[in-house]
Amino acid sequence: MEHDCSLASGGTGCISERQNSIITTGKNKSRIHCADDSLAGAVSQRACVFCGARVVLNPITDAIHLVHGPIGCATYTWDIRGSLSSDSEMYRHSFSTDLKEKDVVFGGEPKLAACIDEVISKYHPPAVFVYSTCVVGMIGDDIIAVCKDASERHGIDIIPVESSGFLSGNKIVGYRAAAEALMKLIRPKPGEVIEKTRKLNFLGEYNLGGEKWLIERYLNEIGIEVNVAFTGDSTVAALKRAPGSCLNIVQCTGSMHWVATNLEKEYGIPYLDVNFFGAENTADSLRRIAAFYGDPEIIRRAESLIEREMNRITPIIARYRKKLTGKRTAIYVGGAFKAVALIRQMKDLGMEVVVTGTQTGKQEEYDTISGLLSEGAIVVDDANPAEIERFLLDLKVDVMAGGVKERVLAYKLGIGFVDHNHERKECLAGFDGAVTFAREVYITTCSPVWKHLKASIGGEEL
Amino acid sequence: MTNKPANSTLRVKEVNENQCHMCMPLGGVIAFKGIEGAMVLVHGSQGCSTYMRLANVEHFHEPVDIASSSLNEKQTILGGEKNLNKALDNVLRVYQPTMLGILTTCLAETMGEDMDRMIRAYLQEHPNLGVEIISVATPSYRGTHSEGFWATTRAIIAHYARVCESHNRINVIIPNISPADIREIKRIMGLFGVEYTLIPDFSMTLDRPYGGRYQKIPTGGTSPADVSRMPGAPVTIQFGLTCPDALSPGLYLEQQFGVRLINLPIPIGVDNVDQFIAALSHICGKPVPEQLTLERGWLLDGMADAHKYNAEGRPAIYGEPEMVYALTGVCIENGAEPVVIASGSPHSKLKDLVRPMVSDLAEQPFLIEEADFASIEHAAVSAGATIGVGHSGGKFLTERHGIPVTRVGYPIHDRIGGQRIFSAGYAGTLAFLDRFTNTLLEQKYGSYREKKKDEMALNRVM
Incomplete structure (x- = not known):
């Protein structure tokens, strides 16, 4: 199925309307288009509002997550994150109101109310999140009213998440829906006082592969306690103590900047952007957190931790860098935060980043990305498989980092792949994560399988 | 069922907890992907197509491209024709299929989209398109992926079939x-x-x-x-x-x-x-080929070798109705009497077909239609199941109850090789049986010394 599109002129995709969503660093004068809805028929790698909301709230371990809609939406998001829990496993269950035709015709509110009653009497959760889906938005079920009634009936938080999929193909809108639900959850009841502490909240951390635990270990070592993470390994009770923190550190900006801004507005808590992906980023983030506290002892301990860890991991990473120097890499991930972190890490490993794309990046984030890349590198918003294939082949990519859908595509082309998605099982944060990351890149880029694959094709297509 | 309060007590609940089935258009995607030159478009919001791609990518480990009409809020209110047309333009241009399958979603069906009219209008506007367009109504509130598969296969045949001369094929x-x-x-x-x-x-x-x-x-x-x-x-x-x-x-x-x-x-x-x-x-009008007689002989030989091990198996079988029916047969003929037989589909003939097969069994199995994994797990544990037989959804049987699962069916997303699971024919049956028996043996040899010590030894600690 060949067709006559090419990248030669620096930014031509296969569908002309997508041209402005692809730029070549150093060549294009215009800025990238990225606020657009996905183009119909273009096989976007994006998901939906519901998906965005669901993945942000999923790691709240002891809450019940009830998806109000027909079965599919719940099925596809059952236990899809690699977020770990230190206690409750409730979040790994997937509850659906499983709407049937008669519910769609006559309204799903009675069934929703019955489902809420049922899960509460079976599990006695501290809170229930009720997610709206496309159909529910369409038939006009008043989930706010149903949740309010049920909340009064049961005396617990039952929080509507307004995440009808058709609101946007952009997960960012779903992140916002989740953020609003979180703000509702943590708002103290009238008369309730949350005690102020010297602890910090860790926003945009989902405890994939235990990442929250690792960073918490660093912070504890330098004398700082974590109040709660949003939302990795969090509980409803711990989230409700969030207003008592003295600082918010924000990692995944796509989902959590809005929360940080509002926590500052409502509770006067300042925030710091941090990034624990990559050794340098981790060191820098620890220093800035220590500086915020301003305590000489904390600063001293931070420096000694950084020195110890850097001494430990630098030689290990150097061994991988030796193998990886000069290899070419492509990055296609959900958010720009992750893309930026990955560019830095790939470059630290001596690799050249020749393609970077995201599903949900913003204009200024793409400016940052372009600034990090060398001339001729491609930057793309909301890419489709046809485009990704051309980038990978034309730019002779050795290894790609991205999500599941990109993985099989890379393998089909005989290209290595690093999983950097919300399902991954490995801890890629902090100093240990930097080593794991280097190893992940190495084992796939330099795998012996590629030479057999390449030898088998000799340029011919099967 | 006779002496077990099966369906009536296990699923008199409103909520679906941990889904055993998937959504209707997903089955349609698989059926369409089996037609030469076919591409698939899902008419609905962006998330649906992305989820279905993900589910299939994880099972088949192949790129599975599915386009979406990416309906947004405005089109949801005003009708999706403009977006559908744009999607058709783009997907036909980039993929150049000879057949395009369109599957509707819950959203499109709730909106009341008149697919036939819109497709007719599109074809009238583009008279020399050279592509067959087949649309199937697949709202998930009406059926599972199993029904979506059958409905789509039937629609494809109905679209192409013409009265013709008799032939031998x-x-x-x-x-x-x-x-x-x-x-x-x-x-x-x-x-x-x-x-x-x-x-x-x-x-x-x-x-x-x-x-x-x-x-x-x-x-x-x-x-x-x-x-x-x-x-x-x-x-x-x-x-x-x-x-x-x-x-x-x-x-x-x-x-x-x-x-x-x-x-x-x-x-x-x-x-x-x-x-x-x-x-x-x-x-x-031909005798059975010698090769098949040999393969049947090997299967019978293997059945004799394994029958005593298999008799210790108390399988919980779950999944798509057709697969569950076949697996029930193979378990019974090998003396592994099923204790749970379950399917997420509410529509099939499974129950009526299975009833005579199990009527002579010493113990009557739980028979669950419209099953979720909450009901399957409950039945499996209370019936003392020792092995699960079905897709990856049964992972909690192992994780929470120590019941191993022989993976077969769809979807397989936590093991490699879903597309290669070989169970058909005499040779495939033997391969299945070996996997089944060895799962039982692995469990047995991994635990029988400790178990016997606990049960039998005189000096055991009470």
């Missing part, structure tokens, strides 16, 4: 089985030297040998020209005993064109394979 209609099993069924027919049209044939489109390229539309699949001649076939063999009449492709061919339907179980298990072989032998 038999029709073979398959349910959602693995590409490896499709290949085995084709091999068996090859041994008989029978000509056939097998639909939908995704054995090559969803399981590609490495070729160095990603094909936007992978080579392979049932040829539409062959489908159009299905009405002239002497007979249809359909592996669809559980298929509801209204969705049955084979019944359609019988009622519309008088092609005799032989409805058989999936050929897994000696009895079920025998039925298929006998039918083929009868149709061709």
Whole structure:
């Protein structure tokens, strides 16, 4: 199925309307288009509002997550994150109101109310999140009213998440829906006082592969306690103590900047952007957190931790860098935060980043990305498989980092792949994560399988 | 069922907790992907197509491109025709299919989109398109992925089938089985030297040998020209005993064109394979090929070797109705009497078909339709199941209750090789049986010393 599109002129995709969503660093004068809805028929790698909301709230371990809609939406998001829990496993269950035709015709509110009653009497959760889906938005079920009634009936938080999929193909809108639900959850009841502490909240951390635990270990070592993470390994009770923190550190900006801004507005808590992906980023983030506290002892301990860890991991990473120097890499991930972190890490490993794309990046984030890349590198918003294939082949990519859908595509082309998605099982944060990351890149880029694959094709297509 | 309060007590609940089935258009995608030159478009919001891609990518480990009309809020209110047309423009341009399958979503059906009219209008505006467009209504509130698969297969046949002269090519209609099993069924027919049209044939489109390229539309699949001649076939063999009449492709061919339907179980298990072989032998008027006699002999030999181990198995079988029916047969004929038989589908003929098979068993199994994993787990634990047989959804049986699962069916997302799971024919049955028996043995040898010590030793601590 060949067709006559090419990248030669620096930014031509296969569908002309997508041209402005692809730029070549150093060549294009215009800025990238990225606020657009996905183009119909273009096989976007994006998901939906519901998906965005669901993945942000999923790691709240002891809450019940009830998806109000027909079965599919719940099925596809059952236990899809690699977020770990230190206690409750409730979040790994997937509850659906499983709407049937008669519910769609006559309204799903009675069934929703019955489902809420049922899960509460079976599990006695501290809170229930009720997610709206496309159909529910369409038939006009008043989930706010149903949740309010049920909340009064049961005396617990039952929080509507307004995440009808058709609101946007952009997960960012779903992140916002989740953020609003979180703000509702943590708002103290009238008369309730949350005690102020010297602890910090860790926003945009989902405890994939235990990442929250690792960073918490660093912070504890330098004398700082974590109040709660949003939302990795969090509980409803711990989230409700969030207003008592003295600082918010924000990692995944796509989902959590809005929360940080509002926590500052409502509770006067300042925030710091941090990034624990990559050794340098981790060191820098620890220093800035220590500086915020301003305590000489904390600063001293931070420096000694950084020195110890850097001494430990630098030689290990150097061994991988030796193998990886000069290899070419492509990055296609959900958010720009992750893309930026990955560019830095790939470059630290001596690799050249020749393609970077995201599903949900913003204009200024793409400016940052372009600034990090060398001339001729491609930057793309909301890419489709046809485009990704051309980038990978034309730019002779050795290894790609991205999500599941990109993985099989890379393998089909005989290209290595690093999983950097919300399902991954490995801890890629902090100093240990930097080593794991280097190893992940190495084992796939330099795998012996590629030479057999390449030898088998000799340029011919099967 | 007789002495067990099965369906009535296990699923008199509103909420679906941990889904055993997936959504209706997903099954349609698989069926469409089995047609030569086909591409699929999902009419709905962006998330649906992305989820379905993800589910299929994880199972088949192949790129599975599905376009979306990416409906947003405005179109949801005003109608999706503009977006559908744009999606058609783009997907036809980039993919250049000869057939485009359109599946509707819950959203599109709730909006009341008139697909036939919109497609007619599009084709009138683009008279020389050279592409067949087939639309199937697949709202998840009406059926599971199993029904979506049958409905789509039937729609494809109905679209192409034309009255034609009689010929010798038999029709073979398959349910959602693995590409490896499709290949085995084709091999068996090859041994008989029978000509056939097998639909939908995704054995090559969803399981590609490495070729160095990603094909936007992978080579392979049932040829539409062959489908159009299905009405002239002497007979249809359909592996669809559980298929509801209204969705049955084979019944359609019988009622519309008088092609005799032989409805058989999936050929897994000696009895079920025998039925298929006998039918083929009868149709061709040829004796059973020597090779198949050998394979049957090896299977019987293996059944004797394993029967005492298998008798210790108390399987909980779950999944798509057709697969569950076949697996129930193979378990019973090997002395592993099922204690739970469950399917997420509410529509199939499974229950009526299974009832006579289990009526003589010493213990009556739980029989659950419209099952979720909360009900399956509950039944499995209370009935003392020792092994699960089914797809990846049963992972909690192992994780929470220590009951191992022999993976078979769809979807497989926590193991590699879902597309290669081989269970059909005498050879496949033996392969399945080995996996099943060895799962039991692994469990037994891993625990029997400790277990016996606990149970039998005189000095055990009470």
